[in-house]
Amino acid sequence: MAARVAALARKLGALLIVDEIQTGCGRTGRFFSFEHACIEPDIICLSKSLGGGGLPFSLNLIKPEIDIWNPGEHNGTFRGNNLAMVMATAALRKYWATPHFAHEVEEKGLAVAACLKNALQAFDGQVRVVGKGLMIGLRFQHAEHAREASRRLFESGLLIEVCGPRNEVLKLMPVLTMDRQAMLAAASRIAACAQALLSRSLESETA
DSSP states (O other): OOOHEEEEEEEEHHOOOEOTTTTTHHHHHHSSSGGGTTTTOSEEEOGGGGGSOOOOOEEEEEGGOOOOOOSSSSSOTTTTOHHHHHHHHHHHHHHSSSSSHHHHHHHHHHHHHHHHHHHGGGGTTTTEEEEETTTTEEEEHHHHHHHHHHHHHHTTTTOOOSTTSSEEEEEEEOTTTTTTTHHHHHHHHHHHHHHHHHHHHHHHHOO
16 A cells, blocks of 8 residues: 555655654664555654653654755744753664664564464454554454453553554554563463453354
């Protein structure tokens, strides 16, 4: 889909702008998520984990040939947080000097996805594991299962949001630096919650 949109933008002479605020900075196992689609945006929006430690930091990357503003033409009241800039610079130097961190994120994501798939294989058709890297979702056939799972997990100490057009996806986005074993332990708890919900649903359907 991304490649088709990129091709259409080129055909129409439109700028291709990619929002990497949530998906960028290694979340999907590549620094930019659009690298998976092999496309070349004109403008890239970045934020969130770019700050390196929770500090507010955002930026736009713009191709030089379309960056026509002179210094000072585009300004803002709350820009230029020095501490956030230092943190972002330190994070980029620490984690992105080599491909190692991206490979680690990708490996953790594969391990978590495999844990979920193995635990939920008996419920094929009721729930599906989707995503890349450490942006993983459990897409339920029935949206109420995702919402109920989110509620139960919150009560047990795990904060898991729902997303999707019908809020049918349980969204897993752990901290990228989180220990692998801790991630797998959390994934097991999430899978157990989904198993309990889906088992009860199947029992009520066959009763």
